[in-house]
Amino acid sequence: MLSIQELTEExxxxxxxxxxxxxxxxxxxxxxxxxxxxxxxxxxxxxTGQDAVRALQSASQALANAGMSITALExxxxxxxxxxxx
Numbered sequence: 001m002l003s004i005q006e007l008t009e010e011x012x013x014x015x016x017x018x019x020x021x022x023x024x025x026x027x028x029x030x031x032x033x034x035x036x037x038x039x040x041x042x043x044x045x046x047x048t049g050q051d052a053v054r055a056l057q058s059a060s061q062a063l064a065n066a067g068m069s070i071t072a073l074e075x076x077x078x079x080x081x082x083x084x085x086x
Contacts, residue, residue: 011077015077015078025066026063029067032060033057035056040053
């Protein structure tokens with residue numbers, strides 16, 4: 001069984017990894033947003049092109065949602081660490 005100190009260290013590690021993942025997901029979200037805007041300008045009038053743009057926008061929104069979930073995980077890690085230290 002882990003000690004409180006060991007558990008705190010493990011949770012801190014999860015928090016650090018989630019922070020790194022959130023940064024990567026955020027960057028991917030921004031990049032997809034830029035790419036969908038660029039493609040939208042190129043494919044005006046094309047139904048299949050607009051479908052592709054909507055798919056990119058949907059993927060970008062999914063990344064944004066994932067980023068919010070990861071940020072919530074970080075906050076949960078903070079709360080857990082605070083509770084362990086009490």
